[in-house]
Amino acid sequence: QVCRWSTNHLDSNTDTIHFFCNYEESRGNYLVDVDGNRMLDVYTQISSIPIGYNHPALMKVMTNPNNVSAFVNRPALGILPPENFPDKLIESLLSIAPSGMTRVQTMACGSCSNENAFKTMFIWYRNKERGYANPSEQEVGTCMINQSPGCPDLSILSFMGAFHGRTLGCLATTHSKVIHKLDIPSFDWPIAPFPKLQYPLEEFVRENAQEEARCLEEVEDLIVKWRQKGKPVAGIVIEPIQAEGGDNHASPDFFIKLRNIARKHGCAFHVDEVQTGGGTTGKFWAHEHWGLDDPADVVSFSKKLLTGGYYHRDELQPDKPYRIFNTWMGDPSKNLFLSEVLNVIRRENLLEEVTRSGKALLQGLYALQTQYPHILSRARGQGTFCAIDACNDATRDSIMIKARNKGLFMGSCGEKTIRFRPTLVFKEYHVHQLLNILNDVLAEHK
Amino acid sequence: QVCRWSTNHLDSNTDTIHFFCNYEESRGNYLVDVDGNRMLDVYTQISSIPIGYNHPALMKVMTNPNNVSAFVNRPALGILPPENFPDKLIESLLSIAPSGMTRVQTMACGSCSNENAFKTMFIWYRNKERGYANPSEQEVGTCMINQSPGCPDLSILSFMGAFHGRTLGCLATTHSKVIHKLDIPSFDWPIAPFPKLQYPLEEFVRENAQEEARCLEEVEDLIVKWRQKGKPVAGIVIEPIQAEGGDNHASPDFFIKLRNIARKHGCAFHVDEVQTGGGTTGKFWAHEHWGLDDPADVVSFSKKLLTGGYYHRDELQPDKPYRIFNTWMGDPSKNLFLSEVLNVIRRENLLEEVTRSGKALLQGLYALQTQYPHILSRARGQGTFCAIDACNDATRDSIMIKARNKGLFMGSCGEKTIRFRPTLVFKEYHVHQLLNILNDVLAEHK
16 A cells, blocks of 8 residues: 555655655545545654644635735745735744744755754854954955864754754754764764653652753763864754654753853853744743743744744844845745644644643553553653654554554654654544554554 | 835844835736836846746646645655655656756755755765675764764865855855855865856967866866875865856866766766756756766756756665655645746747847847946856956946846846846847846946
8 A cells, every 4th residue: 555656767765755645635634645545644744734734724825816926936035025024924933932032034944944043153153252353364264265263163062862954064963863974974063962861750850850960061061172172162952852863851950951051151052943843842832841031042943833944032143144145045935824824823722722632642642551561661742742662663663554554644753762743733532543543553462 | 215124023134135025016027126116137036036927827836726735735755745746756857857867856945955965975975985885883883973984074075166055064165255154164175266267258268278277187186185185075066157156157178077087086076056057048957058978966956946956866876765854855836836837948948038038148248348348347158147247346236226226136246246147038128128228327337
């Protein structure tokens, strides 16, 4: 049933294809494949479908004649924005700006968002270093030939298990899988350990606090060490929940202390919400769960937001035009869809739904791991952003295939983790359907 | 009349904004601003509008109910492509594949295209180096922490004046403007001189051949030097015409010899057609003008193609799935538009039109520089991909503003160059309109 790309005219990663889809027939939480099989989809195009397939509110965007021009005439937003673009930004992205974030820059995808967020932090850091003076002649001369001081030896501190994208700058901060990294030149940037917590978090408070303290100590050591090496840390980048790396959580206390370390050492603090953002944790931004006194410096997004981009504080505004720039700088047609998504989220109180469904999902996963302790462990999650580990990767893969044959399509992450990334319109009855199928699969599992 | 972003809610590069546009009212080659001013647009959103504003063929894509799903449900193309995606690729991107290019990988934008093209070349090069064996334990271990040999010290050779994008990998091969490069960490990769030719090319054949020979010699020297440094050149990347860097041309002979040097030293040869591709030089790909015996290894594109991506030879196919991968891997809705653009190009013989209009434009520019030799020089071009230099940047900028006030919107590049990047539906009568306005501006110029 799983059809594969057979023609060798076509590129490349054909082995990555799970199956071909009939998107016309897909609805809400249900993805339909080319053979007409209908599956409850809790992977949602790698967590990028916010309110389900073919949502009527999004279909209406397409049939509204006022919108046609935004699709047909993609502008160079940085120089020739459409008349209504500032208003559209205010009613869409700026209406959901995380606390302290006064500015937003759209980009086409998650990688470009993080690449440009890194650049914004480098520019900010160097401007501080030279006291906001004009660059020296030596800087101007050397930058054109990739040499310091014009292209300075600055670094971004990231965490083992992190995923921030796969373009060369992003990839230097990504440490989740060998296949992402092998053979690609990189930067000598510091990599801190991410806490390895024990679940459920409530039962291991003391052990987890110790583990987090160990990691934070290492962060400070690395910042000092890299400064001494002549490669100062301009920014720290972190996901609120490491997704691709295996759904690894840390406590609000960990992130608050990390933010304080960043401030203490003059590093920017960049929260990568590409996968966690958009409501799936029960708040629009996962880092709202931390209760930060002092906001982040940069928050990047993509996926469920449909457009990429990043917010930042006033202070990180580049000092000159064209420092952050490319041809398209995003895509206004994606903003049109986002506005509708936000309307639906508000109108239907979807963040509350997510919290309710998430609670039911996590309770159900706890019950399953109690029932099948030889197969499942470490159920964890926030909102519907949930995960559970299998005893090994072969078992995980087998569970996923059997579930798919019973009409449940899930994703994987880390070494042996199943990740749940349903839409925001994933209700409690979908949770029960999911748990029933999973229970059937586990009951049959030898 | 030029309205500027005044609210400081909004990011960032507000000083880059030329004016706000009314895209609904714009048609064909004419861009309309918010005040109703109608301009002949020969900059076309930084060369990214293929067949003009609001082309009826593209409007029809929007009103065809069969297409709605492709807009509303953006898939994770790498794992869950739509049913018709292979056919759509064959009728669109593969129907225009450059000679020797059997595979295509779509991406969301030009920078991502080049980033992933570079990665494809690195993977290919390292696989050759290790004899297509599995990576060593040491490689697997070191790659996760950004260290060699897992993240090898490979390089990409680029040219002074080049522009290949502004994400960190691309930016290491971009050397056109300080504002692009300053304060951003980079790689120690070799940079060769790009020929500085004298125009018109026909009149300086011997001098230009000498200059090109000098640059090619330097390329070989750099390849040897970087190999000795332990940072072998995995690939050479070059634009057929350096656009952002000032519309710098080189002869077919230069590129053929460069291709031979790449092969001789085992480097991949990557032609960046992000700005030159799509028909504007009179052939669909600018490098078709060279008459290469042995095709390029990689050809990247974006802008007028509406989707980003790159073609490559079979041999550069990554050895494992997921080596080149991201969430969206392009956007099928952009492919729908591209198919229509290609239909229009074929039906209306637009490449012939471009050749005809281009000839008239270049002749007209020659005439203007003869008439105003104290102001203009170095008229050059291929198809409608034309440029002319002003005597200095202030004069260039003043001419551009005056022309805009008379209804002609042009772009700049390099230090003092005006670049012409009209659509493919730019006819001879548009050329005459352009030349008339330019002549008026020059006649008034003090």
